Amino acid sequence: MSYDCDVLVAGLGPVGAALCALLAREGVSAIAVEKDGEVYPLPRAAHFDHEIMRLIQKLGIHEEMAAASRVAPTYEFRNAAGQILMSYDLVAQGSPSGWAPSYMFHQPSLEIALRRLAGESPLVDLRLRRTLRSFDQDADGVTAQVDGPDGPETVRARWLVGCDGAKSPVREALAISMDDFGFDEPWLVIDALVSDPSRLPAANLQICDPARPTTCVVMSQGRHRWEFMLLPGETPEDLLDDGVIRELLKPWNCDDCVEIERKAVYRFHGRVAQQWRDGRVLLAGDAAHQTPPFAGQGMCSGLRDADNLAWKLAAVIRRGADPALLDSYQTEREPHARDLIQLAITMGRVVCIADPQAAAMRDAGMLAQRAAGAEPPAPAPSVLGPGISLEGGGEYFPQPWAGEVRMDDVLGEGPWLITRETVSDGALAPFADRLAPWFDSRGVEAVLVRPDRYVFGTGTVEALEAAWAERVG
Template identity: 40%
Template sequence: MTAHHDPTHVSVLIVGAGPVGVTAALLLARRGVRTVVLERHHDVYPLPRAVAADDEVRRILQAAGVQEEFAAIARPARGLRLLDARHRVLAEFPRTAQGAHGFPQTSMFDQPELERILRRALARAPECDLRGGVEVVAVEQTDDGPVRVTYRDDAGEHLVRADAVLGCDGANSLTRDAIGAVWEDLRFEERWTVVDVRTSLPVRCWEGVEQICDPRQPATFMRVGDDRYRWEFRLENGPEPDDERLRELIAPWVDRTRPADFEVLRQARYTFRARVADRWRLGRVFLLGDAAHLTPPFIGQGLCAGLRDACNLTWKLARVLRQGGDERLLDTYESERKPHVRHVIRLAVAMGWAMTGGQDSAAAIRRGVLGTVLRTPGLGTAAARDFSPALAAGPLVRRRTHGAGRRLVGRHCPQPWVTAHGHRTRLDDLLGSSFAIVTAPPPSPTVQAIANALGARTLHTTGLGDDGRLTTWLREGRADAVILRPDRVVMDVVPSGGRDFTATAAWAPLLRSARTPLPSRRTTPAGPLRSPAP
């Protein structure tokens, strides 16, 4: 981590050094973008908060360069169960040990441990400068100049100008206020008590997350580590539970009548809310994570959503700042992420209703309907797939009128283990951090020209040592080849059967400008990138 004294101008300034802000800095660093990260605290927040990550998020951590370290602290989980008041199973949402992204579909972890891993990686990155113990007091976006950020430390006030600012400063975001964004309330608000425990006592545990769907006493339980557990209880009225009341609450899982180690690491009351900011961007100022959206924790997607924000935005921002991408490319951040966030929040709210039924006059009816729905065969498997649906059609997601490739566009490419130069590696580590083209037949001249213009690596699926997984994926999607974005979402396809690109793609003018050439392995055609006719 470099130490320079209050430069007057930086490429990207990040407000907040939580997991979202630091991950964004690491992803930008891997694309050569320098960042300054400003954080109120000198060290990571020591108490546990987020505890779950899905396989897509583990793939993002892989892209940030911390996957191996994260794997050492992660514990795979079997999924989610909904139980009734007598702890009988209402529904099960299974998560597999190997998801499409190449990792367990659900992993439990301790957030302070993750944050320490991210901070160590940040310290190794010369492109990143973390300044702790500072307070950001103003973020000002001018019409025709850099963003002005004022912060205060022990030495006084400082002004930094930045080409872009990422507001990763949480639910009480100053950055959100600075761009004039306000909350849209999605009508869920409940007060819950969260209890984190370390114990050597035997705990009755399913090795997944359990949601108790009891409107009188809804609860959540999960095992976080070898001897770490979390309970969450809705306790609307009265004081925080004392030791005797806590003993009663956790009795279905653990018997505390015997003397043994039982350490309460944290007991805190939280208000779970469902909210989305009405705008996520003003000029070159962006909102990420809890600054942009709040979700109840019932499906474990709060932190996951913030890391998806970082993954979606950083490659686009790097493209604009370093490779001549069109400014309109940045508009796709909110248009792609906000629908997904709304989808996830609705799932979380639905899970909350399943647990509590709500508290209004329609609660009993809603509980009855949800109880019937939850017993629908196959619902659990479908819901497990639905945490990350395909992106809707847009400038960077080209939907074709015919059926070929429609199942692939807007979705992530799977990540199998592959063999390259005699070594086994994950697909993304082979492809690198930019665009890629994965093709079954030899690439046509058109496809090769696009690869050259994008600076994309072309990967032939033959002989990869992946048991034909990518070839099968392309064949089932009725595609000969796919163009992968840096976040590994399929941007466009070459339909199977010898058909090729026949028109200018909407993504072409966004990804490069005529004034700044893209790096490529061959000569890049002059002028804006287009999909040439075959």
């Protein structure tokens, strides 16, 4: 049986590019086909969380991305009168990975870095301006027909991963339906270049004004983002007009210090594909799930997919693990992706109220809660759904830092079997003050941490090794 590559990746958005880079680290070869020549030019993600920064650290581009992003400031929901309805002080919350809880960034910068990284590996072949037209699968692999600048091409791969975005032709070809969360709101999104940031709000803002629900957030240095909800009767063309945009920005009093860089109208919605694996074909990123952006988590969820999938594909392809391992990808990832969509929709339903009476009731309720000292709920820690982890596993494993030294850099690629002994006098001794309490609070002697930094299980070394061998191969 001859193959052109182990994994054919359809689509080179952030998820496809990250998947290629992760597969290459695992020694798995990949061909990626991407219909466009450049990264997507219109405004999309502006936020990622600490877990994604830890994944970026694993990929080795954390210094570049830390310099190209900035720590997310306070996130405030305000009413039309400017009163604070709810305020998240993200920095004060800290994070289990040791990175700042949240970062603001410019999605094309990350996509370019991920593509460059993937393309540097001899195991990865990035084929731009190639459109996946169709594919067939059999017991041993997938044969895909691809249209390129020089005509049709055939690619034979062991596995195909559709990272081909919300409209996912791969998902369509498999006739996989989506569960729809019933949220569907049209918004104008504007990215601006800023010459004088001191003139703009330092906090990230949701302006819950029924006359025009609005988002205003910082991005990477030198950029700012505004989002405006379309009102009944308005069309995308109406709002994309530069004169209309200037009017919308007038209240921000920033005419002479911002220049519109890019603009787009999107419909924000929440959807999850019912099936993420069909034989030798898998879906990841927006192809598998889409969320409104109010929690800034769509791309983050897709990158978690790539991190979950890459080492499992490597286990199957390189180490002979049972392909049934790949069924745990959806069961582990889907509940978390759904929770984040639900959180974003809950936030969106607070923001998107256009009826003045309903808005007044919302404001009164939230102001009363705030006056009574109620804090907004802290983001729930990431956890895996049921899959291959042992009972009690599935939680996110922390990354302690000793000064500027990070634990993951000391340990290298996972999986890791960490015992109390290694914590007290081995290579992990510098991190003992953070790790020992972790072992104490769970009353365990050893932990096996998966390559995606979630806990496989705790127990004795022998039992963990045996369970890992049985479940992962």
